[in-house]
Amino acid sequence: MKHSWMHKVVMGIAVLGILQGCQAAKAPESEKKDTSQTTPSSEQKKVTSDVGATRDVDGVVITLQEAGYTKQRNTVDQDQPKQVVRLQFHIKNTTAEEIGVGSGNFIVYDAENQPLDVYGFDDSFGDVIHTGNELTGPAYFKVNENKPYKVVYMDMDEKIKGEWKIENLKELP
Structure with a gap:
């Protein structure tokens, strides 16, 4: 035995x-x-922006589709910022559980690693995404002069899960 x-x-x-x-x-x-x-390959080194890049964050597939400056402003804030950056995200839930994701899960940092303030706008995205479903929408941030920017996705545990670098932003239509 x-x-x-x-x-x-x-x-x-x-x-x-x-x-x-x-x-x-x-x-x-x-x-x-x-x-x-x-x-990046030698051709990609010229373009340092991660706009269009997809990150798979533990089954939450996030694509930063677009990044640029917008002239849109909300009607609530009396003190309006000089510039606002608009980020368009596409998110797909490939996990077995529903997840809550919104613009509040993203933080944008300037070149000096200072977080930009979120700019409240009525079409900022956020919702519960059921398994297999997708969500697309914008997030807005008040811009300062310290460029370039780093976009960070943080999960509910406030752990950094995905990053994108954005540079050379242009005015969006």
Whole structure:
């Protein structure tokens, strides 16, 4: 009986060792994939913006579709900012559970790593996205002069999950 029990323990440790070895062997390949996705080619180095880039954040697939300055202003704020940046997002829920996502999950930082204030607008997006469903909508931020910008997606645990760099923004129609 002891031999059988010991044999199971040794076999279990051996299986764990093999699995650990397989995982370690795959790690460089997965790191290579990540590097190739984030390392721009020589042509892409000219364009440093991540507009159009998609990030898969634990099954929440987020695309920054558009980024630019808008002349739109809300009618609530008496002290209006000189510039407002509008970011258009497309989000798909590929998880097994519904998720809540909105413009409040995104933070925009300037070149000095200071967060920009959210600019409240009536069409800012936010909703519960059921499994397999999608949501598209804009988020607005008050702009200062410290460019370029970094867009960060944070989940409900307030952990950074996705980042996009945006530069050379143009006026949107």
